[in-house]
């Protein structure tokens with residue numbers, strides 16, 4: 001049976017570290033603040049934003065929420081981002097995705113000042129991930145790296161297979177594993193004989209977004225399996241990409257859903273906001 005990697009426990013340790021550092025900044029008269037923009041009323045986005053607000057409250061970071069109606073015009077959204085870019089009391093800006101139809105996500109991402117882009121989504125921050133000279137790392141891949149480190153799992157020399165090539169998870173995940181000297185393969189919908197590739201993984205990361213996509217025949221004995229999926233099964237129950245009941249019998253370690261990668265993503269967001277506050281105060 002696999003070891004269950006406890007994202008709640010590991011993320012609590014990260015959040016406690018941030019809380020202590022935020023308190024230290026406060027003693028120096030520096031107040032840390034994250035602005036969160038949510039447009040429309042997508043139920044999943046509302047839950048994510050509420051969880052981010054909770055994490056801010058816990059760590060002592062001020063959270064300023066801007067909830068805009070779905071009919072918001074691009075110009076209005078860009079004007080708000082411009083105002084927040086120029087507001088010295090705001091250290092980080094996050095615009096929850098996806099945006100309602102008619103709003104241009106790419107333009108929104110590039111409008112956020114790179115120094116306040118705590119998601120690390122803009123071109124400048126993405127480019128820095130390639131060279132390894134980053135200030136911020138995208139929250140989900142960075143959270144996964146923290147989990148691996150906490151569990152003493154070193155990617156160096158290992159076969160690391162990522163399923164999914166999104167800009168937010170798959171591509172940066174591959175890059176971070178490469179920075180840690182993993183031998184990285186990124187798979188996608190056009191990959192030939194996917195099970196043959198994934199079976200060779202020592203570390204397998206699935207970021208596909210399909211319930212029960214990764215079955216036991218796709219996993220080698222003793223693999224470390226990281227599940228980024230947040231899906232609903234046929235009964236409407238929250239589940240990941242990995243068929244947990246089967247795969248846990250083969251893996252050496254596995255993340256559950258919920259309670260795995262999800263809490264880590266938010267903990268890294270807090271870390272990035274702290275980093276932004278430090279940088280903006282030349283610390």
Ligand code: GUN
Pocket residue numbers: 094095096097098119139140
């Ligand atoms: N929507 C789903 N995940 C994320 C995230 O990490 N950041 C933002 N801004 N939107 C998201």
